Amino acid sequence: xxxxxxxxxxxxxxxxxxxxxxxxxxxxxxxxxxxxxxxxxxxxxxxxxxxxxxxxxxxxxxxxxxxxxxxxxxxxxxxxxxxxxxxxxxxxxxxxxxxxxxxxxxxxxxxxxxxxxxxxxxxxxxxxxxxxxxxxxxxxxxxxxxxxxxxxxxxxxxxxxxxxxxxxxxxxxxxxxxxxxxxxxxxxxxxxxxxxxxxxxxxxxxxxxxxxxxxxxxxxxxxxxxxxxxxxxxxxxxxxxxxxxxxxxxxxxxxxxxxxxxxxxxxxxxxxxxxxxxxxxxxxxxxxxxxxxxxxxxxxxxxxxxxxxxxxxxxxxxxxxxxxxxxxxxxxxxxxxxxxxxxxxxxxxxxxxxxxxxxxxxxxxxxxxxxxxxxxxxxxxxxxxxxxxxxxxxxxxxxxxxxxxxxxxxxxxxxxxxxxxxxxxxxxxxxxxxxxxxxxxxxxxxxxxxxxxxxxxxxxxxxxxxxxxxxxxxxxxxxxxxxxxxxxxxxxxxxxxxxxxxxxxxxxxxxxxxxxxxxxxxxxxxxxxxxxxxxxxxxxxxxxxxxxxxxxxxxxxxxxxxxxxxxxxxxxxxxxxxxxxxxxxxxxxxx
Ligand code: ADP
Ligand code: ASP
Ligand code: MG
Numbered sequence: 001x002x003x004x005x006x007x008x009x010x011x012x013x014x015x016x017x018x019x020x021x022x023x024x025x026x027x028x029x030x031x032x033x034x035x036x037x038x039x040x041x042x043x044x045x046x047x048x049x050x051x052x053x054x055x056x057x058x059x060x061x062x063x064x065x066x067x068x069x070x071x072x073x074x075x076x077x078x079x080x081x082x083x084x085x086x087x088x089x090x091x092x093x094x095x096x097x098x099x100x101x102x103x104x105x106x107x108x109x110x111x112x113x114x115x116x117x118x119x120x121x122x123x124x125x126x127x128x129x130x131x132x133x134x135x136x137x138x139x140x141x142x143x144x145x146x147x148x149x150x151x152x153x154x155x156x157x158x159x160x161x162x163x164x165x166x167x168x169x170x171x172x173x174x175x176x177x178x179x180x181x182x183x184x185x186x187x188x189x190x191x192x193x194x195x196x197x198x199x200x201x202x203x204x205x206x207x208x209x210x211x212x213x214x215x216x217x218x219x220x221x222x223x224x225x226x227x228x229x230x231x232x233x234x235x236x237x238x239x240x241x242x243x244x245x246x247x248x249x250x251x252x253x254x255x256x257x258x259x260x261x262x263x264x265x266x267x268x269x270x271x272x273x274x275x276x277x278x279x280x281x282x283x284x285x286x287x288x289x290x291x292x293x294x295x296x297x298x299x300x301x302x303x304x305x306x307x308x309x310x311x312x313x314x315x316x317x318x319x320x321x322x323x324x325x326x327x328x329x330x331x332x333x334x335x336x337x338x339x340x341x342x343x344x345x346x347x348x349x350x351x352x353x354x355x356x357x358x359x360x361x362x363x364x365x366x367x368x369x370x371x372x373x374x375x376x377x378x379x380x381x382x383x384x385x386x387x388x389x390x391x392x393x394x395x396x397x398x399x400x401x402x403x404x405x406x407x408x409x410x411x412x413x414x415x416x417x418x419x420x421x422x423x424x425x426x427x428x429x430x431x432x433x434x435x436x437x438x439x440x441x442x443x444x445x446x447x448x449x450x451x452x453x454x455x456x457x458x459x460x461x462x463x464x465x466x467x468x469x470x471x472x473x474x475x476x477x478x479x480x481x482x483x484x485x486x487x488x489x490x491x492x493x494x495x496x497x498x499x500x501x502x503x504x505x506x507x508x509x510x511x512x513x514x515x516x517x518x519x520x521x522x523x524x525x526x527x528x529x530x531x532x533x534x535x536x537x538x539x540x541x542x543x544x545x546x547x548x549x550x551x552x553x554x555x556x557x558x559x560x561x562x563x564x565x566x567x568x569x570x571x572x573x574x575x576x577x578x579x580x581x582x583x584x585x586x587x588x589x590x591x
Pocket of ligand 3: 009152155210211212213
């Protein structure tokens with residue numbers, strides 16, 4: 001007999017008939033297993049409740065919002081229990097308060113602290129199926145204040161219950177056959193994946209947020225929960241989300257455990273930069289195509305915002321092949337001269353650099369972590385040459401001479417005892433590209449001419465973290481220019497469009513203190529990301545992505561990469577097209 005958690009999303013319990021079908025399925029599983037069922041509110045109930053609140057107030061209190069929104073799930077748990085009982089299956093419904101799902105006291109996006117297993121176990125012993133309300137929690141057992149986990153949070157409830165009850169596995173039932181190579185509403189050819197790793201899923205968070213709540217993936221990854229995403233109206237196996245072998249973790253502080261689980265240092269790389277590249281489609285594709293043609297694997301790629309009408313493209317490669325990469329860049333440079341640019345592009349090489357990176361699923365939605373990394377480096381008097389971030393990793397390029405100081409300080413502040421020296425584990429049997437995602441809810445902000453000495457990035461991102469603004473895709477450009485005799489660089493990043501105005505205001509206020517020149521805000525952007533654990537050691541993936549965009553005359557405004565992800569910022573109006581052609585270019589429809 002196995003212990004199984006089954007979660008059914010809103011569309012799967014959208015009507016009485018669907019609830020009865022779900023009951024049928026649960027009944028079958030309960031024949032020879034212990035089953036906990038987690039359900040969302042019926043259909044669009046939660047949206048309708050939000051609509052009601054908005055008719056009364058444009059800024060309703062977050063406490064009352066949680067009180068309101070949590071009612072949706074209370075309806076569906078009761079109806080599903082009745083349907084199970086009608087089939088002769090002993091069952092009962094429990095709210096989060098009755099189970100004891102304790103969260104932080106922050107309304108509307110509370111993280112789970114712990115789940116008491118005893119009551120659920122008691123009902124198991126009586127042969128009952130336990131139906132639990134997803135999405136909700138309580139602050140503590142005295143006040144019983146109701147909280148919610150954030151929209152889409154029932155997935156997180158389900159996986160957290162699976163971890164707390166040490167379930168054999170957790171199944172997420174939804175209205176698609178599983179996790180697809182991209183959003184099927186944007187690309188009808190999207191194909192089903194039979195499996196995906198937790199890290200890949202987290203990197204696809206903007207896509208994953210729709211089909212699977214990223215925090216659910218984070219818990220699965222941290223606790224080694226076996227997770228399946230399946231269609232509620234078929235018996236097909238769906239997609240398996242593969243967790244790494246989890247280290248033993250305490251079940252208290254479930255969602256607020258360590259945000260950072262490794263600190264990595266890599267001193268095997270050198271850096272090549274192409275400065276003043278004219279801003280039109282095709283150059284990144286050509287550069288990285290020719291580099292891949294020499295069989296050189298590129299690790300980190302960063303393209304900064306345009307300044308005037310030129311970009312800088314910087315990348316790192318193994319020290320042994322820096323010369324090859326430099327030669328390719330130098331051969332291309334003379335041809336790169338924009339119509340009104342006085343100078344042609346120029347190549348700059350630094351044969352030895354170091355990269356320090358922190359990784360961890362818990363960084364998502366915790367803006368303080370990046371700020372803490374930058375502040376720690378500043379205190380250790382380490383100057384950051386370049387920054388590149390992804391959902392689960394923040395990497396900084398620094399001078400090699402600073403690496404010991406940097407790594408000691410970071411291990412200390414994030415309580416990491418041993419740091420793996422090489423981050424380059426070549427995953428085996430992973431396809432180079434797993435899926436693509438589009439995020440059209442971001443805005444791009446740049447602070448130009450930030451004086452280049454330790455502590456500037458820490459100050460900027462520390463301030464934003466205080467306001468709880470999450471930043472994504474931070475890029476610090478390579479080019480260092482003199483501003484009133486002081487070397488300066490540009491820092492660009494993306495934030496959720498909802499936070500764009502506030503971010504701009506905060507940065508404007510910081511300008512005099514930082515001594516930077518000005519702020520540029522661009523709200524008309526889209527971010528396309530390509531993810532796959534097998535792209536490590538597979539030269540040419542980046543070039544193929546950039547060339548596919550160039551063939552359609554889509555200009556790339558920013559590039560960042562991590563080991564398993566490449567993200568490009570393009571004009572918003574071209575986002576969907578970009579997603580479609582990348583999906584097509586990698587033939588993902590025939591997955
Ligand atoms: P539920 O109500 O079951 O939680 P959601 O609406 O939250 O369902 O998530 C499922 C939806 O996510 C699908 O109907 C699909 O439109 C959307 N989606 C976006 N990207 C993907 C993807 N890569 N794979 C599968 N579904 C996706
Ligand atoms: N009902 C909640 C929502 O619509 C939670 C969920 O469906 O996961 O966001
Ligand atoms: Mg959902």
